[in-house]
Amino acid sequence: MEVIMTRDDIISVLGPVDEAVIADIALTGASLEELREAFAWLGADEALLNEGRPLPGTKVARLIEILDMPEDEDGRQAAAE
Numbered sequence: 234m235e236v237i238m239t240r241d242d243i244i245s246v247l248g249p250v251d252e253a254v255i256a257d258i259a260l261t262g263a264s265l266e267e268l269r270e271a272f273a274w275l276g277a278d279e280a281l282l283n284e285g286r287p288l289p290g291t292k293v294a295r296l297i298e299i300l301d302m303p304e305d306e307d308g309r310q311a312a313a314e
Contacts, residue, residue: 238265246272247300257299263292271296 242265243255258268271293289297 238263238268243268254299258296261292261295261299263296267292268296271300275300 238259240255240259243258244250246265246268247254263271267290270289274289274293274297288294
């Protein structure tokens with residue numbers, strides 16, 4: 234049984250984020266563990282590779298794309314093209 238992440242789950246990992254980012258993350262269907270893994274990859278990709286960790290799977294890779302989008306001048310993440 235797949236557990237859907239709640240808004241509070243997402244904020245517990247990322248801290249305060251834009252509602253659009255929360256919606257994009259929720260739409261991936263990823264688990265809370267996959268979100269934690271994506272967040273770890275963003276912060277320490279080289280260290281994780283050096284540990285011999287496998288490259289992220291499809292959902293984790295999509296989460297990394299969402300989390301790594303550049304911010305616009307207002308501090309909001311720019312829309313994906």
